[in-house]
Amino acid sequence: MEAKLMLIKKGAEANLYLEPFTKVLHQAGGGKVIVKTRIPKRYRIKDLDLRLRESRTALEAGLLSDAKRAGVPTPIVYEVDKVGMRIVMEFIEGAQVKQVLDRLGPAEMRKVCRIIGKQIAKLHRAGIIHGDLTTSNMILKSDGKVYFVDFGLGGHDSSTEERGVDLHLLKRALQSTHFRIATRAYAAVISGYRAEFGKGAEEIINRAKEIESRGRYVAKEERAWH
Structure with a gap:
């Protein structure tokens, strides 16, 4: 799936993709979403890398939500995929x-x-x-x-x-x-x-x-x- 998405930023820890809501989630939505996928690190032991990426993915999604509850504007988190190591979130126009x-x-x-x-x-x-x-x-x-x-x-x-x-x-x-x-x-x-x-x-x-x-x-x- 990742290869079909439109890459907008390649980072050291994760890649960002911009796609229509309907393509990534479901037909009832509108607008666009950001898909952040945490990339594997080949220098790490595979099991350790999986655990680290899974924990960081879950932690980041939680921090986005916690920050919003604290009164700080952040993107809405729509989906957390701890298998694909990705977060699907609101695209902020600005x-x-x-x-x-x-x-x-x-x-x-x-x-x-x-x-x-x-x-x-x-x-x-x-x-x-x-x-x-x-x-x-x-x-x-x-x-x-x-x-x-x-x-x-x-x-x-x-x-x-x-x-x-x-x-x-x-x-x-x-x-x-x-x-x-x-x-x-x-x-x-x-x-x-x-x-x-x-x-x-x-x-x-x-x-x-x-x-x-x-x-x-x-x-x-x-x-x-x-």
């Missing part, structure tokens, strides 16, 4: 924040970044770590909502350290991709985070600064095994 953030006016940029900060705080308050907070994994809709996608490296963790790593990774992503506005953008993210998280926010914000100062970088592969 633009990657990565593609538009630099083109926004100063006030609109700050507004979007404050929304992002508030949504990260909602995740963290719910004990959810995204694990790959970049503007590539955020979709801005025409109504102003920002959807978070790709929780493939996420998990459940309420530690100050992992929350700090989440913020640190976003700051690095902003500096790398949006270097001209990175300082202002991150300041707006932190403003939104502080306002939404409330008591305890400063400890996490300060931990992110500490992580930056000690030069800690958590590679994706390491986080994938976490």
Whole structure:
């Protein structure tokens, strides 16, 4: 089935396909869906690889649903296939924040970044770590909502350290991709985070600064095994 789908993104851990709802699920639906298929790793022992892909597939689907319950816009999960190692989810019509953030006016940029900060705080308050907070994994809709996608490296963790790593990774992503506005953008993210998280926010914000100062970088592969 995978070969018949339209590949739109090939990743290290999974491939994304875009297809009509009726082709993947059933005739009663409309619109399009995203099919995320976690790919096998040949360097792993086969049984271990199967268990890891199955657990990560189930975990990601759960995180998407948990995030939505926490008040963070995420795609609706329609189907979790732990045999085919795939998640069928809602296709979010919009633009990657990565593609538009630099083109926004100063006030609109700050507004979007404050929304992002508030949504990260909602995740963290719910004990959810995204694990790959970049503007590539955020979709801005025409109504102003920002959807978070790709929780493939996420998990459940309420530690100050992992929350700090989440913020640190976003700051690095902003500096790398949006270097001209990175300082202002991150300041707006932190403003939104502080306002939404409330008591305890400063400890996490300060931990992110500490992580930056000690030069800690958590590679994706390491986080994938976490």
